[in-house]
Amino acid sequence: MGRSPCCDKVGLKKGPWTPEEDQKLLAYIEQHGHGSWRALPAKAGLQRCGKSCRLRWINYLRPDIKRGKFSLQEEQTIIQLHALLGNRWSGIAAHLPKRTDNEIKNYWNTHLKKRLNKMGIDPVTQKPKTNALGSATGNPKDAATLSHMAQWESARLEAEARLVRESKFVGSSSSSSSSSSSSAPQHTSNTV
DNA sequence: AAACGGTCCAACCGCAAACAG
DNA sequence: ACTGTTTGCGGTTGGACCGTT
Numbered sequence: 001m002g003r004s005p006c007c008d009k010v011g012l013k014k015g016p017w018t019p020e021e022d023q024k025l026l027a028y029i030e031q032h033g034h035g036s037w038r039a040l041p042a043k044a045g046l047q048r049c050g051k052s053c054r055l056r057w058i059n060y061l062r063p064d065i066k067r068g069k070f071s072l073q074e075e076q077t078i079i080q081l082h083a084l085l086g087n088r089w090s091g092i093a094a095h096l097p098k099r100t101d102n103e104i105k106n107y108w109n110t111h112l113k114k115r116l117n118k119m120g121i122d123p124v125t126q127k128p129k130t131n132a133l134g135s136a137t138g139n140p141k142d143a144a145t146l147s148h149m150a151q152w153e154s155a156r157l158e159a160e161a162r163l164v165r166e167s168k169f170v171g172s173s174s175s176s177s178s179s180s181s182s183s184a185p186q187h188t189s190n191t192v
Numbered sequence: 193a194a195a196c197g198g199t200c201c202a203a204c205c206g207c208a209a210a211c212a213g
Numbered sequence: 214a215c216t217g218t219t220t221g222c223g224g225t226t227g228g229a230c231c232g233t234t
Binding site for chain 1: 218219220221222223224227228
């Protein structure tokens, strides 16, 4: 199998992109589309590997990207979908069309994970950590946590139902194989 | 004003799935 | 059916920036 040489090739640039490089990449894609990412750098006159170009385009240059702070709505969506999909960032990003998976991943790791931790919720399972459940402490914070949990749980179920509906739709429109129709095209099954 | 520590984000790395011959 | 190549994804890291001491 061998991995593609990609960035191992000598002479290829790494690190932050310059405005000139951005310009070249943008201009090329606007004119020709990205086509084969592997062939793109040479055609566009860039000393980068295709992988790097693809990443730069997807995460930064694409015109339909919304940058800046996440809204409350977006935040909630991410939390709900993360409960459903786990670390399937691309899947989550598919429900936030103007956000990239990288951005969502960063936001989760830097903001949401910590926040859930603070609230006594395990960010991985999104279930209350043991001592949060055993709120024998009588701490009002725990009550708040539980109430949040209830909210999330219902939101989670709702999102799950929606996903199932959507994937059925996708499955039926793209044909036959009913066994696989309940899963997303690339990421199989909702492993929760 | 400088040093230090923490936070955030862009970009890289390596793996696995998908695709093509 | 098999093998090699390309693409896409998730995890991780480096460094710039910002707040605190």
